[in-house]
Structures are given as structure tokens and as C-alpha cells.
Amino acid sequence: MxxxxxxxxxxxxxxxxxxxxxxxxxxxxxxxxxxxxxxxxxxxxxxxxxxxxxxxxxxxxxxxxxxxxxxxxxxxxxxxxxxxxxxxxxxxxxxxxxxxxxxxxxxxxxxxxxxxxxxxxxxxxxxxxxxTGYPVTNTLSEPREGKLVVKLQPDMAVDIEAVKERKDLPNTVLVDSRESERYEGLREPIDPIAGHIPGAVNYPWQAVTDETRKVRSTSEQKQRWAEVETAEEIIVYCGSGVTACVNLLSLEIAGIPDAKLYVGSWSDWCSYQL
CATH class of the missing domain: 3.40.250.10 (Rhodanese-like domain)
Incomplete structure (x- = not known):
């Protein structure tokens, strides 16, 4: 480990x-x-x-x-x-x-x-x-018997209505996880509208790892989030709710649990502006 x-x-x-x-x-x-x-x-x-x-x-x-x-x-x-x-x-x-x-x-x-x-x-x-030279294979893995019982944690996710309602509250931080050019609206390669949700701060997800693609240390993750660690609520989004999860991982490593994912993210937010 x-x-x-x-x-x-x-x-x-x-x-x-x-x-x-x-x-x-x-x-x-x-x-x-x-x-x-x-x-x-x-x-x-x-x-x-x-x-x-x-x-x-x-x-x-x-x-x-x-x-x-x-x-x-x-x-x-x-x-x-x-x-x-x-x-x-x-x-x-x-x-x-x-x-x-x-x-x-x-x-x-x-x-x-x-x-x-x-x-x-x-x-x-x-x-x-x-x-590392460790083994690889092209053999497909055989099914195995298991039983995953769902115990849903609904508080981990929010929708657009929750974001609208809470994003401007003084103790809520809304985090945009996309690269800075997309956050700033200078470039938008995927979604039909460029820009970001008003009030969001930018923490690009790629910064969670270093140049070798390894995860930065716990102390580096803590330092990265130092400005928002006292927030009562952190809501994280990206383009579509995928790479935002890298920032949620970073927050967890930094000892800042309970941050929420805006599942629809920017692609959902801007769909209401079309």
C-alpha cells in the first residue's frame, strides 16, 4: 500500500x-x-x-x-x-x-x-x-460468484436544483474540475456552450497526479485543498460527472470527506441554456 x-x-x-x-x-x-x-x-x-x-x-x-x-x-x-x-x-x-x-x-x-x-x-x-515488467494476459476472466447488496448513499450526489439552491451559500464551495481553459470559456471541445457555473472555483483534476501519473502524496493533497477545507459543503463537478471523481478522491485522501458530486455537471447545466 x-x-x-x-x-x-x-x-x-x-x-x-x-x-x-x-x-x-x-x-x-x-x-x-x-x-x-x-x-x-x-x-x-x-x-x-x-x-x-x-x-x-x-x-x-x-x-x-x-x-x-x-x-x-x-x-x-x-x-x-x-x-x-x-x-x-x-x-x-x-x-x-x-x-x-x-x-x-x-x-x-x-x-x-x-x-x-x-x-x-x-x-x-x-x-x-x-x-515494472509485471505480467499481462489476453485471457478473459471467468465469472465468479458474489453478492453485492446496495446500501445507497444518496447524500453523495446532487442534481441541478440542489446546485442552484446551494451554490451561493456562504459556506458552500462549488468546484469545477475541468482544465482552466474550459473553466474560463476559452475552449470547449465537447459541450455546446463554453464557460462555467457562476461562483465556481477551478481545481483541474489532472493536478491530483504528477508528471509520472502517480497520485501526489497525502500532504500535497491536503495543501491543494487548504483554502476550502473549512467549508461546510463542497460540491464538485466537471464536464459530465466523470473526472470530477478524481477531485473527490483527492479530497478524500486530504481528509476532507463528504464532498458531493453534481452528477450531470456542466453538460447538464448548459443543457438548460440551449
């Missing part, structure tokens, strides 16, 4: 790939090429890992509102997770991707939202695993 229980090293994982109490999930994905992640998994992945797709498994179909990556059907996801051997309160889920935790963090947040707190992320992702 690293200096916190939310992030694990390749060294720890390689010693635990056969541990029946550990389930590894590959979350690799590309917004530019939605089929790429699963192709990469089929070609090469950590032995024993299962694959979950951002669009098919950890998000649901896009509607007029609700953002580009609405939450999945929770019971359906629970069934999928049970079928790969996850047991409530017992199984440690280890998620990884190759995008600085962008997609693995979404699964980390979802599992906690569903009441399963035993989940960690692989530091440095698949690239770090390969760089």
Missing part, C-alpha cells in the same frame, strides 16, 4: 492478484474512441482483471438533460459486480485505467455511492504496471 488506503501500488497488487478477496477491474476508456478501452483489455490486461465500460456499465443513456454520463441503473450494476465476485463488506475492489484515474475514479465513487467502501485505485494505472 502507499501512504493511504485508497491508492495501491503495482508491487502490492502483483502479490495479491490471486487473492480471492481481491477483484481487479479494468476501466480503460477513450472519449474519442469509445470502443478502444475494451479492445485494449482484450489485447492485454492485468491477470484476473474484469472489464467495465464507461458508457455501457458505469453510465446510462444520454437524455435531453442529466449530462453526458448519467448514473447507471444501480441494481443492474450491482448484478454485474456480483457476477465478477464482489461481496459486500468483504471484497477489496481494485480499479485501474490508463488516464490518470479519470475512469477508474468514477467506479471508485460509484461503489462508495452504492455502499461498498472497500475500493482502491492502482497508482499509475496500467502503464505503471507494465513499466
Amino acid at each position: 502507499t501512504d493511504n488506503s485508497l491508492i495501491i501500488s503495482s508491487e502490492w497488487l502483483v502479490a495479491n492478484t490471486a487473492n480471492p478477496q481481491v477483484v481487479i477491474i479494468d476501466c480503460r476508456f477513450s472519449l474519442a474512441d469509445p470502443e478502444l478501452g475494451e479492445k485494449q483489455y482484450q489485447e492485454s490486461h492485468i491477470p484476473g482483471a474484469f472489464y467495465l465500460d464507461l458508457n455501457r456499465d458505469i453510465a446510462s443513456a444520454v437524455g435531453a438533460h442529466g449530462g453526458r454520463h448519467p448514473l447507471p441503473n444501480i441494481e443492474e450494476l450491482a448484478d454485474k459486480l456480483s457476477a465478477i465476485g464482489i461481496n459486500s463488506a468483504e471484497t477489496l475492489v481494485v480499479a485501474y485505467d490508463d488516464s490518470r484515474l479519470a475512469f477508474a475514479s468514477r467506479l471508485w465513487w460509484l461503489l462508495r455511492y452504492m455502499g461498498h467502501s472497500k475500493v482502491a485505485l492502482l497508482d499509475g494505472g496500467f502503464s505503471a504496471w507494465k513499466a
Whole structure:
């Protein structure tokens, strides 16, 4: 383990790939090429890992509102997770991707939202695993019997009405997780409107990791959030509720729990302005 229980090293994982109490999930994905992640998994992945797709498994179909990556059907996801051997309160889920935790963090947040707190992320992702020379395989993992019982934590998520109601309160901080150019409205490659929610402050999600894509230390995470740590409420958003989860992870590492995800994020907010 690293200096916190939310992030694990390749060294720890390689010693635990056969541990029946550990389930590894590959979350690799590309917004530019939605089929790429699963192709990469089929070609090469950590032995024993299962694959979950951002669009098919950890998000649901896009509607007029609700953002580009609405939450999945929770019971359906629970069934999928049970079928790969996850047991409530017992199984440690280890998620990884190759995008600085962008997609693995979404699964980390979802599992906690569903009441399963035993989940960690692989530091440095698949690239770090390969760089160590640890084994990879193209053998698809066999289903395993498990039972994940959902104990939903509804206070972890907010919708647009809650954001409108609370964003200007003196003890609420609204965090925009996108890169600064998108926050400032200088560039918008995905959504139809540029800019940010009025009153939001900008903490780009990429800063949670360093140049090597490893998660920065606990002390660095604490320093990063020093200006907002006394807030009574922190609401975090991004473009579609995915990369915001990297900031939620950072806040958790920094010892600032209970921050909330605006699930629809900017893609939901700006849909009401069209």
C-alpha cells in the first residue's frame, strides 16, 4: 500500500492478484474512441482483471438533460459486480485505467455511492504496471460468484436544483474540475456552450497526479485543498460527472470527506441554456 488506503501500488497488487478477496477491474476508456478501452483489455490486461465500460456499465443513456454520463441503473450494476465476485463488506475492489484515474475514479465513487467502501485505485494505472515488467494476459476472466447488496448513499450526489439552491451559500464551495481553459470559456471541445457555473472555483483534476501519473502524496493533497477545507459543503463537478471523481478522491485522501458530486455537471447545466 502507499501512504493511504485508497491508492495501491503495482508491487502490492502483483502479490495479491490471486487473492480471492481481491477483484481487479479494468476501466480503460477513450472519449474519442469509445470502443478502444475494451479492445485494449482484450489485447492485454492485468491477470484476473474484469472489464467495465464507461458508457455501457458505469453510465446510462444520454437524455435531453442529466449530462453526458448519467448514473447507471444501480441494481443492474450491482448484478454485474456480483457476477465478477464482489461481496459486500468483504471484497477489496481494485480499479485501474490508463488516464490518470479519470475512469477508474468514477467506479471508485460509484461503489462508495452504492455502499461498498472497500475500493482502491492502482497508482499509475496500467502503464505503471507494465513499466515494472509485471505480467499481462489476453485471457478473459471467468465469472465468479458474489453478492453485492446496495446500501445507497444518496447524500453523495446532487442534481441541478440542489446546485442552484446551494451554490451561493456562504459556506458552500462549488468546484469545477475541468482544465482552466474550459473553466474560463476559452475552449470547449465537447459541450455546446463554453464557460462555467457562476461562483465556481477551478481545481483541474489532472493536478491530483504528477508528471509520472502517480497520485501526489497525502500532504500535497491536503495543501491543494487548504483554502476550502473549512467549508461546510463542497460540491464538485466537471464536464459530465466523470473526472470530477478524481477531485473527490483527492479530497478524500486530504481528509476532507463528504464532498458531493453534481452528477450531470456542466453538460447538464448548459443543457438548460440551449
